[in-house]
Amino acid sequence: MKVGLYIPCFNAAGSIRFCLEAVFKQTLPPQEVLVIDDGSSDETSSIASSYPVRIVTHADNLGLSAARNTAIKNLDTKFIASLDADCIPEPDWLERLMETLSSAQVAGVGGRLLESYSSTIFDSWRTVHMKQDWGEERTTPSFLFGANTVFRKKNLLEVGLYNLKFRNNYEDVDLCNRLKKKGYTFIYEPKAMAHHYKSDDFHSLLNTYWRWNYPYYQKNKYYSGPKKFIFKLKDNLGLANRYLEEDMCARRYKLLYLDFLLAIHHSWKDFEYFVLRKNQKEKSCPPVSYWLSLLDLNFFYHFDSRKNKLSTFLHKSESFLQNFFALDLLLGRQIQEKFSYDFKKLLYKHLLLSVYKIQDDYLLDRLLVLNERCTDWDGLLKKSHPYLDKIFLQNLSLSFRQWLEELSNRFKNITHMIEISAAKTDKISYAQKGEVQT
Numbered sequence: 001m002k003v004g005l006y007i008p009c010f011n012a013a014g015s016i017r018f019c020l021e022a023v024f025k026q027t028l029p030p031q032e033v034l035v036i037d038d039g040s041s042d043e044t045s046s047i048a049s050s051y052p053v054r055i056v057t058h059a060d061n062l063g064l065s066a067a068r069n070t071a072i073k074n075l076d077t078k079f080i081a082s083l084d085a086d087c088i089p090e091p092d093w094l095e096r097l098m099e100t101l102s103s104a105q106v107a108g109v110g111g112r113l114l115e116s117y118s119s120t121i122f123d124s125w126r127t128v129h130m131k132q133d134w135g136e137e138r139t140t141p142s143f144l145f146g147a148n149t150v151f152r153k154k155n156l157l158e159v160g161l162y163n164l165k166f167r168n169n170y171e172d173v174d175l176c177n178r179l180k181k182k183g184y185t186f187i188y189e190p191k192a193m194a195h196h197y198k199s200d201d202f203h204s205l206l207n208t209y210w211r212w213n214y215p216y217y218q219k220n221k222y223y224s225g226p227k228k229f230i231f232k233l234k235d236n237l238g239l240a241n242r243y244l245e246e247d248m249c250a251r252r253y254k255l256l257y258l259d260f261l262l263a264i265h266h267s268w269k270d271f272e273y274f275v276l277r278k279n280q281k282e283k284s285c286p287p288v289s290y291w292l293s294l295l296d297l298n299f300f301y302h303f304d305s306r307k308n309k310l311s312t313f314l315h316k317s318e319s320f321l322q323n324f325f326a327l328d329l330l331l332g333r334q335i336q337e338k339f340s341y342d343f344k345k346l347l348y349k350h351l352l353l354s355v356y357k358i359q360d361d362y363l364l365d366r367l368l369v370l371n372e373r374c375t376d377w378d379g380l381l382k383k384s385h386p387y388l389d390k391i392f393l394q395n396l397s398l399s400f401r402q403w404l405e406e407l408s409n410r411f412k413n414i415t416h417m418i419e420i421s422a423a424k425t426d427k428i429s430y431a432q433k434g435e436v437q438t
Contacts, residue, residue, distance in 0.1 A: 001098055003150065005030035005081040006071035008064055012085035013042040015197060020051045022088045028095035031077055036067040044085075063167035064146065072156055080156065084147040087113065089194040096192035097150045100138075107184035108151035108176075110134075110144035111192030121425050122200040125258045129243060130209060132196070134188040141188045143176035148194050155184060170215030202354040202429060206262060210269045223274050230395050236266040237403045248411060256414075257421035261347070263403070265354050268327065271392050272320055290356070290363055293321035297329075298370055301380060309384040319387035324355065325367065326380055326388055330397045332371035338404050343419045344368070346426050353429070 005023060009016055016035070023033055033053040037045045039061035048055055056070055072080055079101070081094060093111060100109045112133040117123040132145045144151075159178040162171045176186065200208070217223065222232040240263035247255045292314060300310045314322070328348055335344045349364050371377075381394055407414050 001079060002031045002077045003028070003079040003081055003094065003098065004032045004034065004075035004077035005083065005094070006034040006036060006068075006075060007083050007085050008036045008038055008067035008071065009040060009044045009048070009085045010038045010061055010067075011040045011042045012044045013040075013047055015086040016044055017047050018088055018197070019083060019085050020048065020053065022091075023083070024051065025091050026089070026094045027092045028098060030081060030094065032075060034071050034075055036071050038062055038064075038067045063164070065162040065164050065166055065168070065171040068146065068171070069161045069164070072153065072161055075153070078153060079150050080153050081150045082147050083194065084196075086197050087147060087194045088116075088197060089148075090192075093192050093194055094150070096189055100187050100189040100192070101150055101152075105183070105185055106187055107155040107179045108144050108149055109187045109189055109192075110141070110149040111194055112136075112188075112190040113145070113148050113194055113196050116195045116197050117199045120199070120428050121254050121258065121421075122202070122205045122428070123198075124252075125255050126198070126200055126205060128247075128252065128255065130212070133190070136190050138190060139188050140185055142180075143173045144186050144188070146172035148192075155179060155182075158182065166215050169211045169213075170219075174215075202261075202350055203357045205258070206265045206354045207269070209262070210266050214270070214273060217270075223270075226391050229270070229274050230391070232270050233267050233392070233396050234399055236263050236270070237399055239263070239266070241403070241407070244407070244411070244414070248414070248417075253417055254421055254424055256418045257425050260418050261350060261354065264327075264331070264347075264351060264400075267396050268324060268351075268355050271323065271389070274392075275320070275389075287358065287360065289318055289321060290358065290360065291366075293318050294325045294363070294367060294370070297322050297325055297380075301377075301383075302374075304383070305379075307383070310380075310386075310388075312386055314387075316387060322385075322387050323389055323392065326377075326393055327396065328367060329371055329377040330380065330393060331400060332377065333375050334397075334401050334404060336371075336375075338408060338415050339419060341368075343422055344371070346422045350422075350426070350429075 007016070007019060020033070023030070035048045035053050035055045037055055037057040039058045045055055045057060056074055058066065058070070068082070079098070081097065083089060097109050097111055115123065115127040118127050132148070134141045159175065159182060163174050166174055217232055222228050240259050243259040243262070244256060247253070247259055296312055296314050300312060304310050328351065332344065335347065345364070345368055348367055352358050352360070352364065380388065381390055
């Protein structure tokens with residue numbers, strides 16, 4: 001049976017060599033190996049070219065869906081296998097998959113992906129809550145993950161390949177849904193194993209998980225208007241609540257803080273996407289923008305204290321930052337009622353890291369000082385402001401308060417356990433960067 005294999009890559013210089021080494025040790029060698037360099041700016045193509053592969057290069061980064069479609073169109077084989085560049089298959093991986101792909105009604109088969117890194121809290125959380133396999137038993141799953149699979153090429157062509165609308169996430173679920181509508185099924189073969197070499201931090205973990213899920217909410221129109229969007233914010237709290245309960249029951253206490261942080265992080269990412277929509281890329285702002293947004297918000301809140309309308313010196317492009325800081329200020333008192341000051345400091349620090357990937361101790365201290373000196377930031381919601389979104393801020397603030405009360409009543413000592421988890425997570429974050437905590 002002729003099998004072509006492809007590996008989509010974007011800046012994969014650190015892992016592509018190990019992936020290809022394992023590919024060329026397969027007991028069932030693929031007829032052709034295709035590397036799709038999706039606009040990399042590193043040495044991905046140079047490293048891959050030292051192996052007997054064919055390289056197809058995209059001039060720009062077009063995303064996973066486009067890379068997969070390019071591969072399918074360029075492979076002239078009956079069966080098409082796929083691996084991610086940070087995955088290393090076992091020697092019999094491809095042979096096990098092909099042995100399973102027997103019936104014509106089976107459009108594809110997927111293997112088991114084992115996480116190789118689990119020593120940090122971030123990687124442990126990913127291992128538990130972001131599994132990319134279906135367990136230890138063979139089964140017929142609802143869909144196959146994008147990598148670690150073999151599909152029949154004719155079936156992929158029959159349903160029109162991957163939908164480019166789902167650039168990097170949900171493209172696998174969408175494709176499998178269309179295949180199922182045609183009457184095809186899938187098989188999960190746990191004996192076909194590959195190892196995932198990925199290590200996460202605050203920013204990569206929470207943003208990857210948000211990107212995993214937002215296409216589902218987009219498809220179901222949760223971003224279509226304010227009323228539906230409020231349900232999405234409440235769903236974030238529900239998801240965090242579910243994970244807190246699961247990790248409490250399983251005694252995975254070290255994961256509790258990331259479960260908690262997810263609720264606020266996802267709500268902010270949702271707001272950013274809800275307003276932007278046309279541009280799904282992460283927003284990059286110069287450091288001075290963070291300072292100006294916070295200072296502008298604080299200045300006019302106190303300067304216009306007797307007015308019903310707040311002014312601003314800033315351009316509308318800074319509205320996301322102003323809403324971000326407004327939410328931090330609004331939640332401050334609620335957090336202080338349930339948690340210690342040290343916890344609040346860690347929470348704000350990690351929100352800046354996870355949402356904007358910045359670490360500025362001076363900015364953090366100023367945010368905390370403002371939060372401590374003025375506890376009545378609810379007044380922000382009583383005034384008109386050109387950029388603040390009252391619906392978003394009011395609903396999340398109220399829902400967050402109710403959620404904290406429910407958590408405290410439902411789980412004994414939950415706030416103390418989250419605080420311990422937060423301190424441990426912060427230490428690991430420092431260790432990852434090779435920094436010394438003072």
